Amino acid sequence: MLAPERQAKPTIKARLVFLLFIASLIFVFWALPFVVVGMNAFKNGAEYFADSVWSVPQHNHLLENIKLVWANGVSGGVVNSLIYGLGGSAAAILLASFAAFSITRLRIKFSFFWFILIYAGTIFPAQMFLIPLYKAFLTTGLYDTRLGMLLFYTAYAIPFATFVMRAFFAGVAWEVQEAAKLDGCGDWRLFWQIMIPMARAPLLVLLLFQFTAIWNDLLFGLILTKSENVRPVMTTLAGLQGTYSSITAPTLITAALMSSLPTLLLFVFLQRYFVQGLQVGGAGE
Numbered sequence: 147m148l149a150p151e152r153q154a155k156p157t158i159k160a161r162l163v164f165l166l167f168i169a170s171l172i173f174v175f176w177a178l179p180f181v182v183v184g185m186n187a188f189k190n191g192a193e194y195f196a197d198s199v200w201s202v203p204q205h206n207h208l209l210e211n212i213k214l215v216w217a218n219g220v221s222g223g224v225v226n227s228l229i230y231g232l233g234g235s236a237a238a239i240l241l242a243s244f245a246a247f248s249i250t251r252l253r254i255k256f257s258f259f260w261f262i263l264i265y266a267g268t269i270f271p272a273q274m275f276l277i278p279l280y281k282a283f284l285t286t287g288l289y290d291t292r293l294g295m296l297l298f299y300t301a302y303a304i305p306f307a308t309f310v311m312r313a314f315f316a317g318v319a320w321e322v323q324e325a326a327k328l329d330g331c332g333d334w335r336l337f338w339q340i341m342i343p344m345a346r347a348p349l350l351v352l353l354l355f356q357f358t359a360i361w362n363d364l365l366f367g368l369i370l371t372k373s374e375n376v377r378p379v380m381t382t383l384a385g386l387q388g389t390y391s392s393i394t395a396p397t398l399i400t401a402a403l404m405s406s407l408p409t410l411l412l413f414v415f416l417q418r419y420f421v422q423g424l425q426v427g428g429a430g431e
Contacts, residue, residue: 187211187403191394211400218393219374220401223382227361228408229292230378234299235356239349241300242307247337250315251323261312267305276369283370290372298366303356314348315341347419354416358409379405 186194188203190210245264249257279298280289288294318341326336342349360378367381374382383401386393 183399183403186396187400189396191396194394194396207396208400211397212404214393214397215401215404218386219382220379220386220404222375223377223379224405224408226292226295226375226377227379230295230299231357231360231408233296234303234360235353237296237300238303238356239307239311239352242304242352243311243337243342243345243349245304245308246311246315247341250312251318251336251341252333261308264308265305267301268309272302272365276365280369289370290376292376295367295370295376295378298370299360299363302366303360307352307356310348310352311345314345318344350416350419354412357412361405361409 182199185201185203186199188206188208189197190205190207193204193207245260248254249261254260283289283294286294288297322340323336326340331340362380363378364380364384367378368384371377371381374385377385383398383405386398386401
């Protein structure tokens, strides 16, 4: 009777070893590009072209590459993208929360119609709005201004934020709202003192998503701006490349790594809310 149990233990152990091997293999293939990119950020132009991209750098030129990146306008692009990413995301999430709360908790007329009207901004490709948006910016004087970019990114982020917040508010039990009403809580206090604290996880996840989307935008930054003091960071990075550019490949690699740090740090700080924020319906119950 002991023989089958003794045979089962090696089988389970073999499966665990096999799964560990597969997981390690996946991690190696996932991490390898980052290791190669990181190594080449420590090289200069001569060392990069003299050796293979797989070769270990012989000298540390990272600080030199960072100074070159910073001196070629990337610092202004980082500041602009921080303004657009944080300001646009915060404003969009606030407005979307107002809209979602009104649609789901205030029982306004034609609530589903208003939701569809807001969410319709995500139905069509963004490229369809380029020409009318460009003409509108020229007409209103918002072209190549920080205010214009901030307004655009805010409007661009509202539909998805409304979708997420509507799902969260709809999942909150009505008993919570009824109990607050019995205690004399008005709609304004209900929103700020009860609903918003309960929605901390989806709000922070939305901030992560919307900030990342705005930070990584290249298309609208190219179309709606032309000045270095207005352009976002991705558009600035695109301007570093060109036939007549003196920027070397290691410097571009360093610029790409530097531009990815804010979104990476934001994810690290907000990762504890990530899974909880995606469960928008259950988070409020």
